[in-house]
Amino acid sequence: xxxxxxxxxxxxxxxxxxxxxxxxxxxxxxxxxxxxxxxxxxxxxxxxxxxxxxxxxxxxxxxxxxxxxxxxxxxxxxx
Amino acid sequence: xxxxxxxxxxxxxxxxxxxxxxxxxxxxxxxxxxxxxxxxxxxxxxxxxxxxxxxxxxxxxxxxxxxxxxxxxxxxxxxxxxxxxxxxxxxxxxxxxxxxxxxxxxxxxxxxxxxxxxxxxxxxxxxxxxxxxxxxxxxxxxxxxxxxxxxxxxxxxxxxxxxxxxxxxxxxxxxxxxxxxxxxxxxxxxxxxxxxxxxxxxxxxxxxxxxxxxxxxxxxx
Numbered sequence: 680x681x682x683x684x685x686x687x688x689x690x691x692x693x694x695x696x697x698x699x700x701x702x703x704x705x706x707x708x709x710x711x712x713x714x715x716x717x718x719x720x721x722x723x724x725x726x727x728x729x730x731x732x733x734x735x736x737x738x739x740x741x742x743x744x745x746x747x748x749x750x751x752x753x754x755x756x757x758x
Numbered sequence: 759x760x761x762x763x764x765x766x767x768x769x770x771x772x773x774x775x776x777x778x779x780x781x782x783x784x785x786x787x788x789x790x791x792x793x794x795x796x797x798x799x800x801x802x803x804x805x806x807x808x809x810x811x812x813x814x815x816x817x818x819x820x821x822x823x824x825x826x827x828x829x830x831x832x833x834x835x836x837x838x839x840x841x842x843x844x845x846x847x848x849x850x851x852x853x854x855x856x857x858x859x860x861x862x863x864x865x866x867x868x869x870x871x872x873x874x875x876x877x878x879x880x881x882x883x884x885x886x887x888x889x890x891x892x893x894x895x896x897x898x899x900x901x902x903x904x905x906x907x908x909x910x911x912x913x914x915x916x917x918x919x920x921x922x923x924x925x926x927x928x929x930x931x932x933x934x935x936x937x938x939x940x941x942x943x944x945x946x947x948x949x950x951x952x953x954x955x956x957x958x959x960x961x962x963x964x965x966x967x968x969x970x971x972x973x974x975x976x977x978x979x
Binding site for chain 2: 696699703706707710713714716717719720721723724726727728729730731732736739740743746747750753754757758
């Protein structure tokens, strides 16, 4: 059957590095969700107790999210 | 007849007239100390720029406690080791077989995870606090990413305050734990690894005494 043969050809062409790339991208995708939750967490914490370093903490959380996005994009682009 | 005793801090009530007794406010152990300005301190006296969620308009934070900074040492050591590990990566079997692009992304992911680890641990230390205001005690705990618990009890509901100080580190750094029994909904407040527990207990007892005096004089809010 031509369809099944194509599937086998595709499976044989998969490189181990393709699998690693998929796993890394998936993992980074989950980490992105975590980074968004951290930003949300900082907001919640600031609302509960606000003080002198609220702005730096918010910036740190956003930088963390930005770096996570950057690494995710890099993983897709260069792997 | 000469005065036998004159109390400190005696002041006449604002609305004068008649033969009313002066309001006596006893000085607490923290009144002699300056307000803390360091935002990362763990023993914060009368913080000027802090407010918490359920704070009332006329309520003032007198003391804010966090765990002693020494509790951050373990995760800081782990972070240092984590950051230094890539220097020995060439010795790890299999690493040199990875293509350069995989090595680069691997390093970035490694440091990204370290960043997240540091951020989470710092947030956990900074925002888990115990607050004493002029009216009540408040315990704020963040158990996980989005689960917080804020418990409070009025000072007059405090029934028993005890502190424990164990170990060499506790003795050297003056770290201990405080347990507060209350008559409120939450029966017990436990705060561990706080600095100067003896002073905190003394302060709490003084505040309870003041609240009881206010209750007798009818000045309770």
